[in-house]
Amino acid sequence: MTTVEHGPAETVTLAGAPTNLLLPGHDVPIGRYTTVRRLLPQRARRMVGAWCFVDHFGPDDVSTSPGMRVAPHPHTGLQTVSWLVEGEILHRDSVGSVQPVAPGQLNLMTAGRGIAHSENSPPVRPPSMHGIQLWIALPEDARHTPPRFEHHPAVPVVSEAGATMTVVVGSLAGEASPARVHTPILGVEILLPAGASVRLPLERSFEYGMLAMTGAARVAGVPLERGSLLYLGTDRPELTVEADRPARLFLLGGEPFAEPLVMWWNFVARDHDEIVAAREDWMAGRRFGAVADDPDEPLPAPAMPTTRLKSRTRDGSFLPR
Template sequence: MSTPPDIVDSVLLPGHDVPLGRYTTVRRLLPHRERRMIGAWCFVDHFGPDDVSGRPGMQIPPHPHCGLQTVTWLADGLIEHRDSLGSHQLVAPGQLNLMTSGHGIAHSEHTPPEHPDGMHGLQLWIAMPDDARHGPARFEHHTGLPSRRDGDVTITVVAGNLGDLRSPAGVHSPLIGAELVHAAAAEHTLELDPAFEHGVLVMSGRATVAGTPLEPGSLLYTGPGRDTLHLATDGPARLFLLGGEPFDEPLVMWWNFVGRNHDEIARARAQWMAGEPYGSERFGTVDGCAAGPLPAPELPSVRLKARDRHGDTY
Protein backbone atom coordinates (compact mmCIF):
# COMPACT_ATOMS: atom_id res chain seq x y z
CA MET A 1 0.00 0.00 0.00
CA SER A 2 1.40 3.42 -0.86
CA THR A 3 1.39 6.16 1.74
CA PRO A 4 -1.86 8.17 1.47
CA PRO A 5 -1.19 11.84 0.69
CA ASP A 6 -3.23 13.10 3.65
CA ILE A 7 -1.33 11.34 6.46
CA VAL A 8 1.19 13.15 8.65
CA ASP A 9 4.59 12.85 7.03
CA SER A 10 7.80 12.14 8.92
CA VAL A 11 8.81 14.64 11.60
CA LEU A 12 12.32 14.61 13.09
CA LEU A 13 12.28 15.09 16.87
CA PRO A 14 15.77 15.94 18.19
CA GLY A 15 16.39 15.34 21.87
CA HIS A 16 17.63 17.79 24.48
CA ASP A 17 19.84 17.08 27.48
CA VAL A 18 18.23 16.92 30.92
CA PRO A 19 20.13 16.23 34.19
CA LEU A 20 18.66 13.24 36.03
CA GLY A 21 19.95 13.21 39.57
CA ARG A 22 23.57 14.13 40.32
CA TYR A 23 25.32 11.68 38.02
CA THR A 24 23.21 11.06 34.92
CA THR A 25 22.23 13.20 31.94
CA VAL A 26 19.57 11.94 29.55
CA ARG A 27 18.36 12.96 26.10
CA ARG A 28 14.66 13.71 26.36
CA LEU A 29 12.78 12.98 23.15
CA LEU A 30 9.15 12.99 24.35
CA PRO A 31 7.24 15.05 25.17
CA HIS A 32 8.44 17.36 22.38
CA ARG A 33 7.13 20.69 21.20
CA GLU A 34 6.36 19.15 17.81
CA ARG A 35 4.81 15.94 19.12
CA ARG A 36 3.85 15.13 22.70
CA MET A 37 2.97 11.46 22.21
CA ILE A 38 3.35 8.47 19.91
CA GLY A 39 0.34 6.29 20.57
CA ALA A 40 0.16 6.00 24.35
CA TRP A 41 3.93 6.54 24.67
CA CYS A 42 4.16 9.93 26.39
CA PHE A 43 7.75 10.11 27.67
CA VAL A 44 11.08 8.92 26.22
CA ASP A 45 14.50 9.36 27.85
CA HIS A 46 17.60 7.92 26.18
CA PHE A 47 20.72 7.67 28.36
CA GLY A 48 24.26 6.69 27.42
CA PRO A 49 26.24 5.01 26.21
CA ASP A 50 28.26 6.20 29.21
CA ASP A 51 31.41 4.93 30.86
CA VAL A 52 30.49 4.51 34.53
CA SER A 53 33.62 2.62 35.60
CA GLY A 54 34.56 3.96 39.01
CA ARG A 55 31.44 6.17 39.02
CA PRO A 56 28.06 5.79 40.75
CA GLY A 57 26.00 5.64 37.55
CA MET A 58 22.24 6.17 37.88
CA GLN A 59 21.14 7.24 41.35
CA ILE A 60 17.43 8.15 41.45
CA PRO A 61 15.93 8.32 44.98
CA PRO A 62 12.35 7.24 45.76
CA HIS A 63 9.76 9.28 43.88
CA PRO A 64 6.05 8.87 43.07
CA HIS A 65 4.08 8.11 39.90
CA CYS A 66 0.41 7.96 38.97
CA GLY A 67 -1.55 7.46 35.75
CA LEU A 68 1.27 5.81 33.80
CA GLN A 69 3.41 2.72 33.22
CA THR A 70 7.21 2.91 33.26
CA VAL A 71 9.34 0.81 30.90
CA THR A 72 13.03 0.30 31.66
CA TRP A 73 15.09 -1.19 28.82
CA LEU A 74 18.87 -1.58 28.84
CA ALA A 75 21.41 -2.15 26.11
CA ASP A 76 24.28 -2.09 28.64
CA GLY A 77 24.63 -1.90 32.39
CA LEU A 78 22.60 -2.88 35.41
CA ILE A 79 19.83 -1.07 37.35
CA GLU A 80 18.39 -1.98 40.74
CA HIS A 81 14.65 -1.32 41.10
CA ARG A 82 12.78 -1.03 44.39
CA ASP A 83 9.17 0.06 44.82
CA SER A 84 6.49 0.57 47.43
CA LEU A 85 4.89 -2.79 46.58
CA GLY A 86 8.01 -4.43 48.02
CA SER A 87 9.46 -5.32 44.60
CA HIS A 88 13.26 -5.60 44.44
CA GLN A 89 14.64 -6.44 41.01
CA LEU A 90 17.87 -6.10 39.05
CA VAL A 91 17.28 -5.40 35.37
CA ALA A 92 19.95 -6.34 32.84
CA PRO A 93 20.19 -5.88 29.06
CA GLY A 94 17.44 -7.70 27.20
CA GLN A 95 15.16 -7.80 30.26
CA LEU A 96 12.03 -5.74 30.77
CA ASN A 97 10.99 -3.91 33.92
CA LEU A 98 7.38 -2.73 33.61
CA MET A 99 5.88 -0.84 36.53
CA THR A 100 2.21 0.10 36.44
CA SER A 101 1.51 3.02 38.74
CA GLY A 102 -2.27 3.06 38.45
CA HIS A 103 -3.59 5.28 41.26
CA GLY A 104 -0.15 5.58 42.83
CA ILE A 105 3.25 3.98 43.48
CA ALA A 106 6.76 5.06 44.49
CA HIS A 107 10.05 3.58 43.32
CA SER A 108 13.80 4.11 43.20
CA GLU A 109 16.37 3.25 40.52
CA HIS A 110 20.05 2.84 41.28
CA THR A 111 23.12 1.45 39.59
CA PRO A 112 24.34 -1.09 42.17
CA PRO A 113 27.82 -0.67 43.70
CA GLU A 114 29.16 -3.63 41.70
CA HIS A 115 28.26 -2.84 38.11
CA PRO A 116 29.52 -3.13 34.52
CA ASP A 117 31.62 -0.32 33.07
CA GLY A 118 28.93 0.80 30.63
CA MET A 119 25.42 2.18 30.95
CA HIS A 120 23.03 2.61 28.03
CA GLY A 121 19.28 2.36 27.83
CA LEU A 122 15.81 3.84 27.72
CA GLN A 123 13.26 4.97 30.26
CA LEU A 124 9.78 5.29 28.75
CA TRP A 125 6.30 6.07 30.02
CA ILE A 126 3.00 4.78 28.71
CA ALA A 127 -0.07 6.91 29.50
CA MET A 128 -2.88 4.83 30.99
CA PRO A 129 -6.41 5.32 29.60
CA ASP A 130 -9.10 6.66 31.88
CA ASP A 131 -10.70 3.25 32.46
CA ALA A 132 -7.42 1.83 33.83
CA ARG A 133 -5.52 4.67 35.47
CA HIS A 134 -7.27 4.50 38.85
CA GLY A 135 -6.54 0.79 39.31
CA PRO A 136 -4.01 -0.88 41.62
CA ALA A 137 -0.26 -0.67 41.08
CA ARG A 138 1.70 -3.70 39.92
CA PHE A 139 5.22 -4.66 38.88
CA GLU A 140 6.38 -7.08 36.17
CA HIS A 141 9.82 -8.34 35.17
CA HIS A 142 10.17 -10.31 31.94
CA THR A 143 13.09 -12.21 30.44
CA GLY A 144 13.16 -14.25 27.25
CA LEU A 145 11.02 -11.79 25.32
CA PRO A 146 9.77 -12.89 21.88
CA SER A 147 12.20 -12.23 19.05
CA ARG A 148 13.03 -13.20 15.51
CA ARG A 149 16.02 -12.92 13.19
CA ASP A 150 15.64 -11.39 9.74
CA GLY A 151 19.05 -11.59 8.06
CA ASP A 152 21.38 -9.36 10.06
CA VAL A 153 18.50 -7.79 12.02
CA THR A 154 17.21 -9.15 15.34
CA ILE A 155 13.78 -7.87 16.40
CA THR A 156 12.72 -8.17 20.04
CA VAL A 157 9.18 -7.17 21.03
CA VAL A 158 9.29 -5.44 24.41
CA ALA A 159 5.64 -4.37 24.68
CA GLY A 160 2.54 -4.97 22.57
CA ASN A 161 2.83 -6.99 19.40
CA LEU A 162 4.52 -6.79 16.02
CA GLY A 163 3.04 -9.28 13.57
CA ASP A 164 2.94 -12.67 15.29
CA LEU A 165 5.38 -11.64 18.04
CA ARG A 166 3.58 -10.63 21.24
CA SER A 167 5.16 -9.45 24.49
CA PRO A 168 3.84 -10.87 27.78
CA ALA A 169 3.90 -7.37 29.28
CA GLY A 170 0.49 -6.18 30.48
CA VAL A 171 -0.46 -2.93 28.72
CA HIS A 172 -3.78 -1.10 28.47
CA SER A 173 -3.94 0.20 24.89
CA PRO A 174 -2.93 -1.11 21.43
CA LEU A 175 0.78 -0.31 21.01
CA ILE A 176 4.21 -1.58 20.02
CA GLY A 177 7.64 -1.20 21.56
CA ALA A 178 10.40 -3.21 19.89
CA GLU A 179 14.19 -3.21 19.73
CA LEU A 180 15.86 -3.72 16.33
CA VAL A 181 19.53 -4.66 16.46
CA HIS A 182 21.46 -4.53 13.18
CA ALA A 183 24.58 -6.68 13.45
CA ALA A 184 26.02 -5.13 10.28
CA ALA A 185 25.02 -2.81 7.46
CA ALA A 186 21.56 -3.92 6.44
CA GLU A 187 18.30 -2.88 4.83
CA HIS A 188 15.03 -3.98 6.30
CA THR A 189 11.33 -3.33 5.70
CA LEU A 190 9.03 -3.54 8.71
CA GLU A 191 5.38 -4.42 8.30
CA LEU A 192 3.29 -1.99 10.38
CA ASP A 193 -0.27 -1.63 11.58
CA PRO A 194 -1.59 1.30 9.47
CA ALA A 195 -3.91 2.32 12.34
CA PHE A 196 -0.81 3.15 14.43
CA GLU A 197 1.43 6.18 14.46
CA HIS A 198 5.10 5.25 14.90
CA GLY A 199 8.47 6.56 15.92
CA VAL A 200 11.97 5.16 15.45
CA LEU A 201 14.72 6.07 17.91
CA VAL A 202 18.38 5.47 17.07
CA MET A 203 20.21 4.35 20.20
CA SER A 204 23.57 3.68 18.51
CA GLY A 205 24.97 3.66 14.99
CA ARG A 206 23.43 5.55 12.10
CA ALA A 207 20.28 4.75 10.19
CA THR A 208 18.09 6.02 7.39
CA VAL A 209 14.41 5.63 8.23
CA ALA A 210 11.70 6.44 5.68
CA GLY A 211 14.39 8.30 3.71
CA THR A 212 15.50 10.43 6.69
CA PRO A 213 19.08 10.08 8.01
CA LEU A 214 19.18 9.68 11.80
CA GLU A 215 22.04 10.04 14.28
CA PRO A 216 22.11 8.46 17.76
CA GLY A 217 19.71 10.11 20.19
CA SER A 218 17.19 11.27 17.57
CA LEU A 219 13.61 10.15 17.02
CA LEU A 220 11.64 10.12 13.76
CA TYR A 221 7.84 10.31 13.96
CA THR A 222 5.59 8.96 11.20
CA GLY A 223 1.82 9.35 11.19
CA PRO A 224 -0.90 6.72 10.80
CA GLY A 225 -1.54 5.22 7.38
CA ARG A 226 1.74 3.40 6.75
CA ASP A 227 1.76 -0.35 6.46
CA THR A 228 5.54 -0.59 5.87
CA LEU A 229 8.62 1.29 7.01
CA HIS A 230 12.00 1.00 5.30
CA LEU A 231 15.14 1.11 7.44
CA ALA A 232 18.79 1.00 6.39
CA THR A 233 22.02 1.14 8.37
CA ASP A 234 25.61 1.56 7.21
CA GLY A 235 26.97 -0.66 9.96
CA PRO A 236 26.02 -2.08 13.36
CA ALA A 237 23.15 -0.14 14.92
CA ARG A 238 20.55 -0.38 17.65
CA LEU A 239 17.09 1.10 16.99
CA PHE A 240 13.89 1.19 19.00
CA LEU A 241 10.43 1.23 17.43
CA LEU A 242 7.53 2.91 19.23
CA GLY A 243 3.95 2.97 18.04
CA GLY A 244 0.30 2.76 18.90
CA GLU A 245 -3.19 3.90 18.12
CA PRO A 246 -3.41 7.69 18.53
CA PHE A 247 -4.19 8.43 22.18
CA ASP A 248 -6.96 11.00 22.10
CA GLU A 249 -7.51 11.63 25.82
CA PRO A 250 -6.15 15.03 26.89
CA LEU A 251 -3.37 14.77 29.48
CA VAL A 252 -1.77 16.94 32.11
CA MET A 253 1.84 15.81 32.63
CA TRP A 254 3.77 17.45 35.44
CA TRP A 255 6.83 16.15 37.29
CA ASN A 256 6.18 12.42 37.74
CA PHE A 257 2.40 12.53 37.47
CA VAL A 258 0.03 12.00 34.55
CA GLY A 259 -3.52 13.22 35.12
CA ARG A 260 -6.38 14.96 33.36
CA ASN A 261 -6.55 18.37 35.08
CA HIS A 262 -4.72 20.73 37.42
CA ASP A 263 -6.63 19.65 40.51
CA GLU A 264 -5.64 16.00 40.08
CA ILE A 265 -1.96 16.93 39.84
CA ALA A 266 -2.16 19.29 42.83
CA ARG A 267 -3.85 16.57 44.90
CA ALA A 268 -1.20 13.98 43.97
CA ARG A 269 1.58 16.41 44.90
CA ALA A 270 -0.02 17.22 48.25
CA GLN A 271 -0.51 13.54 49.06
CA TRP A 272 3.12 12.73 48.27
CA MET A 273 4.41 15.59 50.38
CA ALA A 274 2.12 14.68 53.31
CA GLY A 275 4.02 11.46 54.05
CA GLU A 276 6.68 10.92 56.73
CA PRO A 277 8.87 12.29 55.27
CA TYR A 278 6.99 11.64 52.00
CA GLY A 279 4.85 8.87 50.60
CA SER A 280 1.42 8.79 52.24
CA GLU A 281 -1.13 6.03 52.04
CA ARG A 282 -1.59 6.64 48.31
CA PHE A 283 2.03 6.18 47.18
CA GLY A 284 3.53 4.12 49.99
CA THR A 285 7.21 4.03 50.90
CA VAL A 286 10.22 2.32 49.33
CA ASP A 287 11.95 0.01 51.81
CA GLY A 288 15.60 -0.96 51.51
CA CYS A 289 16.72 2.23 49.77
CA ALA A 290 19.24 4.29 51.73
CA ALA A 291 18.50 7.50 49.81
CA GLY A 292 15.83 9.84 51.10
CA PRO A 293 12.76 10.43 48.91
CA LEU A 294 12.59 13.29 46.45
CA PRO A 295 10.47 16.28 47.40
CA ALA A 296 8.08 17.48 44.71
CA PRO A 297 8.84 20.86 43.13
CA GLU A 298 6.47 23.75 43.69
CA LEU A 299 3.51 23.93 41.34
CA PRO A 300 3.57 26.77 38.79
CA SER A 301 1.72 29.98 39.63
CA VAL A 302 -0.79 29.36 36.81
CA ARG A 303 -3.14 26.41 36.47
CA LEU A 304 -1.85 23.45 34.49
CA LYS A 305 -3.80 22.85 31.30
CA ALA A 306 -4.53 19.57 29.53
CA ARG A 307 -2.86 19.02 26.19
CA ASP A 308 -3.52 16.51 23.46
CA ARG A 309 -0.94 14.34 21.74
CA HIS A 310 -0.04 17.14 19.29
CA GLY A 311 0.74 19.61 22.08
CA ASP A 312 -2.44 21.65 21.59
CA THR A 313 -4.08 23.05 24.72
CA TYR A 314 -7.67 22.09 25.48
Protein backbone atom coordinates in the same frame (compact mmCIF):
# COMPACT_ATOMS: atom_id res chain seq x y z
CA MET B 1 12.99 7.71 36.58
CA THR B 2 12.01 11.26 37.35
CA THR B 3 12.20 14.58 35.57
CA VAL B 4 13.56 17.70 37.19
CA GLU B 5 11.75 19.91 34.71
CA HIS B 6 8.72 21.81 35.99
CA GLY B 7 6.44 20.54 33.28
CA PRO B 8 5.36 19.96 30.66
CA ALA B 9 1.59 20.30 30.85
CA GLU B 10 0.66 19.01 27.44
CA THR B 11 -1.44 16.36 25.77
CA VAL B 12 -1.79 14.55 22.48
CA THR B 13 -5.26 13.58 21.34
CA LEU B 14 -5.47 13.47 17.55
CA ALA B 15 -4.07 11.18 14.85
CA GLY B 16 -1.56 12.64 12.41
CA ALA B 17 -1.17 12.03 8.69
CA PRO B 18 1.86 10.14 7.32
CA THR B 19 4.81 12.44 7.82
CA ASN B 20 8.52 12.56 8.59
CA LEU B 21 9.29 14.87 11.50
CA LEU B 22 12.81 14.70 12.90
CA LEU B 23 13.03 15.57 16.61
CA PRO B 24 16.47 16.06 18.19
CA GLY B 25 16.75 15.21 21.87
CA HIS B 26 17.85 17.63 24.56
CA ASP B 27 19.94 16.93 27.65
CA VAL B 28 18.27 16.75 31.07
CA PRO B 29 20.00 15.86 34.39
CA ILE B 30 18.46 12.92 36.27
CA GLY B 31 19.50 12.41 39.87
CA ARG B 32 23.00 13.56 40.77
CA TYR B 33 25.16 11.71 38.27
CA THR B 34 23.19 10.92 35.11
CA THR B 35 22.26 13.06 32.11
CA VAL B 36 19.66 11.76 29.65
CA ARG B 37 18.55 12.79 26.17
CA ARG B 38 14.85 13.59 26.37
CA LEU B 39 13.05 12.72 23.14
CA LEU B 40 9.43 12.95 24.29
CA PRO B 41 7.57 15.10 25.07
CA GLN B 42 8.63 17.95 22.76
CA ARG B 43 6.79 21.04 21.67
CA ALA B 44 6.31 19.69 18.15
CA ARG B 45 5.26 16.21 19.25
CA ARG B 46 3.93 15.24 22.65
CA MET B 47 3.22 11.52 22.22
CA VAL B 48 3.51 8.54 19.90
CA GLY B 49 0.44 6.42 20.56
CA ALA B 50 0.28 6.13 24.35
CA TRP B 51 4.05 6.63 24.66
CA CYS B 52 4.26 9.98 26.45
CA PHE B 53 7.86 10.12 27.69
CA VAL B 54 11.15 8.83 26.28
CA ASP B 55 14.59 9.20 27.90
CA HIS B 56 17.75 7.74 26.31
CA PHE B 57 20.85 7.51 28.51
CA GLY B 58 24.42 6.45 27.82
CA PRO B 59 26.59 4.82 26.86
CA ASP B 60 28.14 6.13 30.11
CA ASP B 61 31.28 4.95 31.90
CA VAL B 62 30.14 4.14 35.45
CA SER B 63 33.26 2.23 36.49
CA THR B 64 34.50 5.08 38.70
CA SER B 65 31.25 6.99 39.36
CA PRO B 66 28.17 6.06 41.38
CA GLY B 67 26.22 5.56 38.15
CA MET B 68 22.47 6.08 38.27
CA ARG B 69 21.19 7.41 41.62
CA VAL B 70 17.51 8.35 41.57
CA ALA B 71 15.98 8.54 45.05
CA PRO B 72 12.39 7.45 45.86
CA HIS B 73 9.82 9.45 43.89
CA PRO B 74 6.13 9.02 42.98
CA HIS B 75 4.16 8.25 39.81
CA THR B 76 0.48 8.23 38.88
CA GLY B 77 -1.47 7.37 35.74
CA LEU B 78 1.33 5.69 33.76
CA GLN B 79 3.48 2.63 33.17
CA THR B 80 7.28 2.78 33.11
CA VAL B 81 9.27 0.60 30.71
CA SER B 82 12.97 0.12 31.57
CA TRP B 83 15.15 -1.40 28.82
CA LEU B 84 18.93 -1.73 29.06
CA VAL B 85 21.56 -2.31 26.40
CA GLU B 86 24.49 -2.29 28.83
CA GLY B 87 24.82 -2.34 32.60
CA GLU B 88 22.47 -3.08 35.46
CA ILE B 89 19.96 -0.99 37.41
CA LEU B 90 18.27 -1.96 40.68
CA HIS B 91 14.57 -1.14 40.91
CA ARG B 92 12.83 -0.82 44.28
CA ASP B 93 9.20 0.18 44.80
CA SER B 94 6.43 0.62 47.33
CA VAL B 95 4.65 -2.64 46.48
CA GLY B 96 7.70 -4.47 47.83
CA SER B 97 9.64 -5.15 44.62
CA VAL B 98 13.44 -5.28 44.70
CA GLN B 99 14.47 -6.26 41.19
CA PRO B 100 17.60 -5.69 39.11
CA VAL B 101 17.21 -5.34 35.36
CA ALA B 102 19.93 -6.33 32.89
CA PRO B 103 20.20 -6.20 29.09
CA GLY B 104 17.52 -8.30 27.39
CA GLN B 105 15.25 -8.15 30.44
CA LEU B 106 12.16 -5.98 30.90
CA ASN B 107 11.02 -4.12 33.99
CA LEU B 108 7.44 -2.84 33.67
CA MET B 109 5.92 -0.81 36.50
CA THR B 110 2.25 0.18 36.51
CA ALA B 111 1.63 3.20 38.70
CA GLY B 112 -2.16 3.15 38.53
CA ARG B 113 -3.52 5.34 41.31
CA GLY B 114 -0.04 5.79 42.79
CA ILE B 115 3.32 4.13 43.39
CA ALA B 116 6.79 5.19 44.53
CA HIS B 117 10.08 3.74 43.30
CA SER B 118 13.81 4.31 43.08
CA GLU B 119 16.46 3.38 40.50
CA ASN B 120 20.11 2.91 41.34
CA SER B 121 23.22 1.35 39.93
CA PRO B 122 24.20 -1.51 42.29
CA PRO B 123 27.57 -1.35 44.12
CA VAL B 124 28.96 -4.16 41.96
CA ARG B 125 28.04 -3.48 38.33
CA PRO B 126 29.27 -3.58 34.74
CA PRO B 127 31.50 -0.62 33.79
CA SER B 128 29.11 0.84 31.18
CA MET B 129 25.44 1.87 31.36
CA HIS B 130 23.20 2.41 28.33
CA GLY B 131 19.44 2.19 27.93
CA ILE B 132 16.09 3.89 27.68
CA GLN B 133 13.17 4.51 29.96
CA LEU B 134 9.73 5.22 28.59
CA TRP B 135 6.32 6.06 30.00
CA ILE B 136 3.00 4.75 28.71
CA ALA B 137 -0.08 6.84 29.54
CA LEU B 138 -2.83 4.75 31.11
CA PRO B 139 -6.37 5.05 29.72
CA GLU B 140 -9.29 5.94 31.95
CA ASP B 141 -10.27 2.36 32.72
CA ALA B 142 -6.77 1.51 34.03
CA ARG B 143 -5.39 4.65 35.61
CA HIS B 144 -7.07 4.16 39.01
CA THR B 145 -6.07 0.50 39.41
CA PRO B 146 -3.81 -0.75 42.22
CA PRO B 147 -0.11 -0.42 41.40
CA ARG B 148 1.88 -3.46 40.28
CA PHE B 149 5.31 -4.48 39.02
CA GLU B 150 6.39 -7.06 36.43
CA HIS B 151 9.84 -8.41 35.63
CA HIS B 152 10.25 -10.42 32.42
CA PRO B 153 13.65 -12.14 32.18
CA ALA B 154 13.15 -12.67 28.43
CA VAL B 155 10.99 -11.27 25.65
CA PRO B 156 10.50 -12.56 22.08
CA VAL B 157 13.16 -12.05 19.42
CA VAL B 158 12.50 -12.04 15.65
CA SER B 159 15.27 -12.36 13.04
CA GLU B 160 14.71 -11.22 9.46
CA ALA B 161 16.98 -10.06 6.62
CA GLY B 162 19.94 -9.85 8.98
CA ALA B 163 18.05 -7.71 11.52
CA THR B 164 17.40 -8.80 15.09
CA MET B 165 14.15 -7.40 16.49
CA THR B 166 13.26 -7.73 20.18
CA VAL B 167 9.55 -7.31 20.94
CA VAL B 168 9.65 -5.40 24.22
CA VAL B 169 5.98 -4.38 24.27
CA GLY B 170 3.08 -5.40 21.99
CA SER B 171 3.43 -7.78 19.04
CA LEU B 172 5.32 -7.94 15.74
CA ALA B 173 5.59 -10.63 13.06
CA GLY B 174 3.51 -13.08 15.08
CA GLU B 175 5.52 -12.67 18.31
CA ALA B 176 3.97 -11.04 21.38
CA SER B 177 5.64 -9.61 24.47
CA PRO B 178 4.37 -10.91 27.84
CA ALA B 179 4.18 -7.32 29.12
CA ARG B 180 0.67 -6.44 30.34
CA VAL B 181 -0.40 -3.13 28.78
CA HIS B 182 -3.75 -1.36 28.57
CA THR B 183 -3.81 0.24 25.12
CA PRO B 184 -2.81 -0.97 21.62
CA ILE B 185 0.91 -0.24 21.57
CA LEU B 186 4.27 -1.43 20.24
CA GLY B 187 7.89 -1.15 21.38
CA VAL B 188 10.62 -3.01 19.46
CA GLU B 189 14.43 -2.83 19.66
CA ILE B 190 16.02 -3.30 16.21
CA LEU B 191 19.65 -4.31 15.69
CA LEU B 192 20.97 -3.85 12.16
CA PRO B 193 24.41 -4.93 10.96
CA ALA B 194 26.21 -2.83 8.34
CA GLY B 195 24.52 -3.13 4.96
CA ALA B 196 21.27 -4.59 6.31
CA SER B 197 17.84 -3.59 5.01
CA VAL B 198 14.58 -4.76 6.56
CA ARG B 199 10.93 -4.09 5.77
CA LEU B 200 8.69 -4.01 8.83
CA PRO B 201 4.94 -4.72 8.68
CA LEU B 202 2.94 -1.97 10.38
CA GLU B 203 -0.63 -1.36 11.55
CA ARG B 204 -2.12 1.44 9.47
CA SER B 205 -4.16 2.69 12.44
CA PHE B 206 -1.01 3.11 14.57
CA GLU B 207 1.27 6.12 14.59
CA TYR B 208 5.00 5.43 14.79
CA GLY B 209 8.30 6.92 15.80
CA MET B 210 11.85 5.60 15.56
CA LEU B 211 14.79 6.58 17.75
CA ALA B 212 18.47 5.80 17.19
CA MET B 213 20.37 4.56 20.24
CA THR B 214 23.66 3.85 18.46
CA GLY B 215 24.89 4.19 14.90
CA ALA B 216 22.76 5.65 12.13
CA ALA B 217 20.16 4.42 9.65
CA ARG B 218 17.77 5.49 6.93
CA VAL B 219 14.16 5.13 8.04
CA ALA B 220 11.59 5.58 5.29
CA GLY B 221 14.45 7.18 3.36
CA VAL B 222 15.20 9.74 6.11
CA PRO B 223 18.68 9.74 7.73
CA LEU B 224 18.40 9.12 11.48
CA GLU B 225 21.39 9.75 13.75
CA ARG B 226 21.98 8.69 17.35
CA GLY B 227 20.04 10.70 19.93
CA SER B 228 17.15 11.74 17.63
CA LEU B 229 13.55 10.59 17.19
CA LEU B 230 11.85 10.43 13.79
CA TYR B 231 8.06 10.80 13.99
CA LEU B 232 6.40 8.86 11.15
CA GLY B 233 2.68 9.57 11.56
CA THR B 234 -0.08 7.07 10.72
CA ASP B 235 -1.42 5.20 7.68
CA ARG B 236 1.76 3.26 6.89
CA PRO B 237 1.36 -0.43 5.95
CA GLU B 238 5.12 -1.04 6.17
CA LEU B 239 8.43 0.65 6.93
CA THR B 240 11.83 0.19 5.29
CA VAL B 241 14.90 0.56 7.51
CA GLU B 242 18.45 0.50 6.11
CA ALA B 243 21.85 0.77 7.78
CA ASP B 244 25.19 1.53 6.12
CA ARG B 245 26.93 0.83 9.42
CA PRO B 246 25.78 -1.07 12.55
CA ALA B 247 22.81 0.56 14.26
CA ARG B 248 20.60 -0.01 17.28
CA LEU B 249 17.13 1.52 16.92
CA PHE B 250 13.92 1.49 18.91
CA LEU B 251 10.52 1.54 17.21
CA LEU B 252 7.58 3.11 19.05
CA GLY B 253 4.00 2.66 17.88
CA GLY B 254 0.41 2.68 19.01
CA GLU B 255 -3.10 3.84 18.36
CA PRO B 256 -3.27 7.62 18.81
CA PHE B 257 -4.21 8.27 22.43
CA ALA B 258 -7.64 9.91 22.45
CA GLU B 259 -7.89 11.06 26.09
CA PRO B 260 -6.75 14.49 27.33
CA LEU B 261 -3.63 14.45 29.50
CA VAL B 262 -1.86 16.83 31.81
CA MET B 263 1.75 15.86 32.63
CA TRP B 264 3.65 17.54 35.44
CA TRP B 265 6.74 16.29 37.27
CA ASN B 266 6.12 12.52 37.64
CA PHE B 267 2.35 12.59 37.39
CA VAL B 268 0.10 11.87 34.41
CA ALA B 269 -3.42 13.10 35.05
CA ARG B 270 -6.44 14.64 33.36
CA ASP B 271 -6.55 18.10 34.93
CA HIS B 272 -4.80 20.56 37.21
CA ASP B 273 -6.68 19.52 40.36
CA GLU B 274 -5.57 15.89 40.05
CA ILE B 275 -1.96 17.03 39.85
CA VAL B 276 -2.38 19.21 42.95
CA ALA B 277 -3.93 16.30 44.89
CA ALA B 278 -1.13 13.91 43.89
CA ARG B 279 1.53 16.40 44.91
CA GLU B 280 -0.14 17.06 48.26
CA ASP B 281 -0.46 13.33 48.95
CA TRP B 282 3.21 12.74 48.15
CA MET B 283 4.43 15.55 50.37
CA ALA B 284 2.13 14.41 53.21
CA GLY B 285 3.22 10.77 52.99
CA ARG B 286 -0.15 9.54 51.76
CA ARG B 287 -1.20 7.22 48.91
CA PHE B 288 2.20 6.21 47.53
CA GLY B 289 3.73 4.14 50.33
CA ALA B 290 7.40 3.64 51.19
CA VAL B 291 10.00 2.23 48.81
CA ALA B 292 11.26 -1.17 49.95
CA ASP B 293 14.77 -1.27 51.48
CA ASP B 294 15.83 2.13 50.15
CA PRO B 295 17.88 4.22 52.61
CA ASP B 296 17.68 7.47 50.61
CA GLU B 297 15.36 10.31 51.51
CA PRO B 298 12.40 10.66 49.10
CA LEU B 299 12.62 13.43 46.53
CA PRO B 300 10.51 16.47 47.40
CA ALA B 301 8.05 17.62 44.77
CA PRO B 302 8.82 20.95 43.11
CA ALA B 303 6.53 23.88 43.76
CA MET B 304 3.41 24.08 41.62
CA PRO B 305 3.38 26.74 38.88
CA THR B 306 1.57 29.96 39.64
CA THR B 307 -1.01 29.38 36.87
CA ARG B 308 -3.34 26.43 36.32
CA LEU B 309 -1.99 23.58 34.23
CA LYS B 310 -3.87 23.13 30.96
CA SER B 311 -4.03 20.36 28.40
CA ARG B 312 -2.59 21.07 24.96
CA THR B 313 -2.92 19.57 21.51
CA ARG B 314 0.03 18.16 19.60
CA ASP B 315 0.86 21.50 18.05
CA GLY B 316 1.05 23.11 21.50
CA SER B 317 -2.23 25.04 21.38
CA PHE B 318 -4.43 24.95 24.46
CA LEU B 319 -7.51 22.74 24.52
CA PRO B 320 -10.76 24.54 25.30
CA ARG B 321 -12.04 24.10 28.83
